Amino acid sequence: MSAVDQNASEFIAEAQEVIETFSRTLLELEAQSRSGGADPDLVNAAFRAIHSLKGLAGLFGAQAIGGLSHTLESTLDSLRLGKLALSRAVLDVLFEAIEVFGRLLTPRDDPDEPDPDIEPILVRLRALTEQEAPDLPQDNLEWVGEAILSVLTEYEEHRLRENIRSGRGLYRVHAKFDILAIDVGIEQLKDKMKVYGEVITYLPSADGSSDDSIELDILLGSKSSLAELSAALAVGDVSVHRLAPADAPSAITPAPPRPSQPSTPAQPQRIASPTPAEPRSTSSGHNGHNGHNGHNGHNGHNGHNVVAAPMPASSRREPAPSLLADDVPEGAGVSETSLRSLSQTVRVDLRRLDLLMNLVGELGLVQNNLAGVLEHLRQLDRSADVSRELQVQIRDMTRKLALLQQGILDVRMVPIGQVFDKLARVVRKLSRDLDKDIRLVISGAETVLDKLIVEELSDPLMHMIRNCIDHGIEAAPERARLGKPPAGRIELRAFQKGNRVVIEVEDDGGGIDWLQIRDMAVRKGQVTPEEGVSMAPSEAVNLIFAPGFSIRETATEVSGRGVGMDVVKTNIAKLSGMIDVTTEVGKGTKFSITLPVTLAIIQALVIQSAGHTFCIPLNSVLESIMVETREISTIEGHEVIILNKKTLPLLHLSRLFSLRPLSRSYRDPHRVYVVVVGLAQHRVGLVVDELLGQQDVVIKPLGSAVRNVPGIAGATELGANRTVLLLDVGRLVDEGVRQADATVSIGVSHVR
Amino acid sequence: MSVEREDLWQALLRSGETIATDEDYEHGYKRDVPQDLQQYVSFRVSGEIYGLPIHEIEEISKVFGTTHVPRTADFLVGIGNVRGRIMPVVDLAKRLRLRPMERGRAARVLIVHLNDEPYGLVVDAVIDVIRIPPDKVEERPGGITGTRAEYIRGLGRRKGVAGPGKGLGGAEMKAGEEPEEIVIILNLATLLDPKDFVRVGPGEEGRG
Numbered sequence: 001m002s003a004v005d006q007n008a009s010e011f012i013a014e015a016q017e018v019i020e021t022f023s024r025t026l027l028e029l030e031a032q033s034r035s036g037g038a039d040p041d042l043v044n045a046a047f048r049a050i051h052s053l054k055g056l057a058g059l060f061g062a063q064a065i066g067g068l069s070h071t072l073e074s075t076l077d078s079l080r081l082g083k084l085a086l087s088r089a090v091l092d093v094l095f096e097a098i099e100v101f102g103r104l105l106t107p108r109d110d111p112d113e114p115d116p117d118i119e120p121i122l123v124r125l126r127a128l129t130e131q132e133a134p135d136l137p138q139d140n141l142e143w144v145g146e147a148i149l150s151v152l153t154e155y156e157e158h159r160l161r162e163n164i165r166s167g168r169g170l171y172r173v174h175a176k177f178d179i180l181a182i183d184v185g186i187e188q189l190k191d192k193m194k195v196y197g198e199v200i201t202y203l204p205s206a207d208g209s210s211d212d213s214i215e216l217d218i219l220l221g222s223k224s225s226l227a228e229l230s231a232a233l234a235v236g237d238v239s240v241h242r243l244a245p246a247d248a249p250s251a252i253t254p255a256p257p258r259p260s261q262p263s264t265p266a267q268p269q270r271i272a273s274p275t276p277a278e279p280r281s282t283s284s285g286h287n288g289h290n291g292h293n294g295h296n297g298h299n300g301h302n303g304h305n306v307v308a309a310p311m312p313a314s315s316r317r318e319p320a321p322s323l324l325a326d327d328v329p330e331g332a333g334v335s336e337t338s339l340r341s342l343s344q345t346v347r348v349d350l351r352r353l354d355l356l357m358n359l360v361g362e363l364g365l366v367q368n369n370l371a372g373v374l375e376h377l378r379q380l381d382r383s384a385d386v387s388r389e390l391q392v393q394i395r396d397m398t399r400k401l402a403l404l405q406q407g408i409l410d411v412r413m414v415p416i417g418q419v420f421d422k423l424a425r426v427v428r429k430l431s432r433d434l435d436k437d438i439r440l441v442i443s444g445a446e447t448v449l450d451k452l453i454v455e456e457l458s459d460p461l462m463h464m465i466r467n468c469i470d471h472g473i474e475a476a477p478e479r480a481r482l483g484k485p486p487a488g489r490i491e492l493r494a495f496q497k498g499n500r501v502v503i504e505v506e507d508d509g510g511g512i513d514w515l516q517i518r519d520m521a522v523r524k525g526q527v528t529p530e531e532g533v534s535m536a537p538s539e540a541v542n543l544i545f546a547p548g549f550s551i552r553e554t555a556t557e558v559s560g561r562g563v564g565m566d567v568v569k570t571n572i573a574k575l576s577g578m579i580d581v582t583t584e585v586g587k588g589t590k591f592s593i594t595l596p597v598t599l600a601i602i603q604a605l606v607i608q609s610a611g612h613t614f615c616i617p618l619n620s621v622l623e624s625i626m627v628e629t630r631e632i633s634t635i636e637g638h639e640v641i642i643l644n645k646k647t648l649p650l651l652h653l654s655r656l657f658s659l660r661p662l663s664r665s666y667r668d669p670h671r672v673y674v675v676v677v678g679l680a681q682h683r684v685g686l687v688v689d690e691l692l693g694q695q696d697v698v699i700k701p702l703g704s705a706v707r708n709v710p711g712i713a714g715a716t717e718l719g720a721n722r723t724v725l726l727l728d729v730g731r732l733v734d735e736g737v738r739q740a741d742a743t744v745s746i747g748v749s750h751v752r
Numbered sequence: 753m754s755v756e757r758e759d760l761w762q763a764l765l766r767s768g769e770t771i772a773t774d775e776d777y778e779h780g781y782k783r784d785v786p787q788d789l790q791q792y793v794s795f796r797v798s799g800e801i802y803g804l805p806i807h808e809i810e811e812i813s814k815v816f817g818t819t820h821v822p823r824t825a826d827f828l829v830g831i832g833n834v835r836g837r838i839m840p841v842v843d844l845a846k847r848l849r850l851r852p853m854e855r856g857r858a859a860r861v862l863i864v865h866l867n868d869e870p871y872g873l874v875v876d877a878v879i880d881v882i883r884i885p886p887d888k889v890e891e892r893p894g895g896i897t898g899t900r901a902e903y904i905r906g907l908g909r910r911k912g913v914a915g916p917g918k919g920l921g922g923a924e925m926k927a928g929e930e931p932e933e934i935v936i937i938l939n940l941a942t943l944l945d946p947k948d949f950v951r952v953g954p955g956e957e958g959r960g
Binding site: 656710724 | 817818820822828831832833870871
């Protein structure tokens with residue numbers, strides 16, 4: 001990769017990150033604006049994101065992106081200054097801007113191809129700013145005090161006016177912090193204050209800031225009374241004072257000095273000493289702390305919001321104050337663009353990680369070999385000391401190796417929120433397109449999964465969400481008739497369950513009518529009428545996973561033509577995942593996807609059949625049982641057992657694979673081992689000779705020659721250069737089901 | 753001058769060691785062979801002599817253990833693992849539908865690469881490295897017909913005195929004890945066509 005390419009890809013990655021943040025913030029804002037006022041902090045966060053993007057684009061000479069972010073920045077500035085109201089129309093344009101950014105950032109094959117035209121979106125953005133609300137008559141703010149007014153940014157001043165206009169009282173909270181504990185102190189104070197109102201700004205106090213303490217004045221807008229605030233906040237070194245116009249009752253002189261600190265004259269001087277025109281650079285030290293504080297406070301806020309999909313507070317920004325000067329919510333640092341990278345992450349090509357992973361796997365083999373050598377040494381009496389020492393070293397190495405492996409695995413992990421964010425945009429767009437009001441409720445966005453899995457998940461989830469909106473959720477009049485709330489609800493949940501991750505997509509729509517599905521399948525000839533009659537509801541519902549199935553007679557633009565759920569199933573199965581559907585007519589449908597956390601290293605069950613050793617991914621193994629041969633019954637030539645009151649078709653691995661017996665292993669003629677495997681919505685029992693145990697294995701891809709062998713998913717090494725095949729459970733289950741389908745209606749009743 | 757012996761290579765090959773040198777490892781096996789001096793590794797399969805361009809061969813290894821892969825063509829011995837790399841290992845005699853011969857200690861696995869993926873080819877013995885100028889390779893194997901023809905890229909000749917009218921020009925040849933032999937130069941792309949590896953038919957007839 002040339003230096004230019006490297007730069008370009010770095011820029012793209014960073015820009016995408018910023019845009020994702022922006023998009024998340026917008027979604028959150030939209031949710032808030034529906035339920036009342038939008039949090040000014042969020043508007044400001046959106047503004048800051050685009051501001052950073054502008055700086056970034058400038059650095060990398062990305063003109064189109066720079067141009068768009070410049071215009072967008074103006075729009076957002078108007079928003080945060082209250083000159084523009086956050087209407088649905090405005091949000092539409094903002095979301096459209098995200099799409100345009102997406103197009104601009106998509107690499108083009110032909111470098112000469114011109115950038116997509118950004119003029120239309122620019123025009124729309126400018127149109128927004130032109131219809132800005134006329135400036136409201138400005139209240140006289142002189143009573144606040146020149147000392148304070150002179151250091152407020154335009155944004156802060158706007159927030160100050162907003163607070164006064166909304167009838168809030170203005171308070172000056174004076175606090176003194178130990179210099180070592182200021183981070184924590186401010187944070188705690190801010191959390192407390194947030195309950196009562198809005199923090200407008202932080203002002204450095206001139207009062208005797210000694211070497212080991214820092215004093216701050218915090219401007220707070222609140223509806224609470226002075227007494228309430230004092231009771232809540234004035235603990236230790238914190239005191240609360242009310243600021244009010246002279247004619248107001250309970251007036252207190254602006255910025256009264258605290259009696260205990262007589263250095264009043266110094267205060268305005270110190271505050272105003274830097275050029276008033278550039279108040280932002282006033283107090284980078286203090287603001288640095290504030291910035292950190294504001295950032296965390298903001299994150300905390302995100303964390304509790306169910307609608308947006310916040311990334312976990314990652315290590316992207318270390319709380320080092322000096323690094324945060326331009327991250328100050330109050331608008332400080334806005335005029336400067338830092339050369340620093342905006343995030344502290346390193347982007348690594350997944351292939352490089354795979355390489356490292358392979359090396360670790362190789363090291364594991366070396367370690368196994370060492371253990372072999374140790375075993376050998378032990379048998380020689382003379383070297384008892386040496387072997388003991390070697391054993392200690394090997395144990396140490398094993399531990400470190402495991403840590404290294406885990407470390408590399410962790411690097412691959414990303415929060416699923418990345419996909420959820422994209423889905424939130426899809427929901428928004430589709431609900432607008434189809435004119436259905438839909439609330440998307442997201443939880444568990446911080447659940448981490450292998451990057452590869454997260455990438456592969458976005459398409460299946462998109463399909464499912466589309467289905468929910470198009471087929472699931474009824475139109476508003478219909479919902480009203482059924483007595484449901486007018487807005488449809490889709491819940492997107494992710495949570496960890498053991499070493500798997502469960503993702504659920506649940507809607508409160510019409511549910512799946514199994515009779516309708518069954519009749520449709522019969523009409524399309526996918527099942528015979530006889531099969532249809534004897535079909536259980538659960539089986540019928542599972543027909544939605546059959547290739548080419550679609551509930552709608554005519555394809556809509558949204559859901560396409562019946563290439564939905566079978567693709568979803570295939571994709572999930574490819575990730576060694578399972579999908580279950582539960583549905584109730586009239587109430588809604590829930591899809592649950594169960595996935596392994598990672599694919600690179602998996603836990604495998606090692607089994608033997610006719611002397612051949614195979615691995616089965618443990619995440620598709622439901623249980624392993626020993627079965628007496630007399631428990632096996634035959635239905636039209638196919639062996640089945642009854643397990644948990646359900647019929648479980650059996651597959652003999654040795655027959656399935658036509659295995660030539662390799663060794664004369666002893667087999668108990670009265671018992672067999674059955675490994676119950678499940679993938680997607682089916683369960684099958686694999687009959688094997690022996691269970692050799694569980695092991696973590698590194699999956700190695702098979703070359704193109706062997707890749708397409710049905711039933712084989714990959715290979716792995718089990719010590720001493722022994723190569724062992726990994727079974728493709730999805731495929732085997734499919735074969736088992738197809739085989740069984742011909743005669744037996746298998747009892748898969750995961751559909752309630 | 754059409755055929756030349758490469759004593760160094762030969763010595764290496766006979767010893768059963770790998771052809772690849774340390775330098776090759778460092779350079780990722782990317783060996784430039786001048787067009788006019790094409791080198792071929794010649795080897796014996798079921799009594800016939802075959803050749804592959806030397807740059808297609810990464811390494812010559814002693815026979816190693818493989819794992820049987822079900823549902824694959826019978827010419828696939830299995831998959832093997834050479835220094836952490838998984839590769840399919842093909843029995844060339846079966847692939848070329850020759851009468852299989854008992855393999856002795858001279859049997860080797862040629863590790864070749866096709867489309868950046870390694871494959872192992874089991875041969876009865878490796879003979880030596882020969883040079884055949886491109887214009888001395890018969891492009892079309894006239895006499896050979898049937899399915900085998902598609903695996904053959906051309907015919908060269910090694911050792912022995914070229915008789916007049918043999919089509920290889922009558923230039924000076926080193927006299928050898930053996931008569932001149934035909935070297936069948938294989939075409940890896942067709943020989944290792946992925947679609948031939950998977951045994952077709954979902955019915956899965958038993959074979960064991």
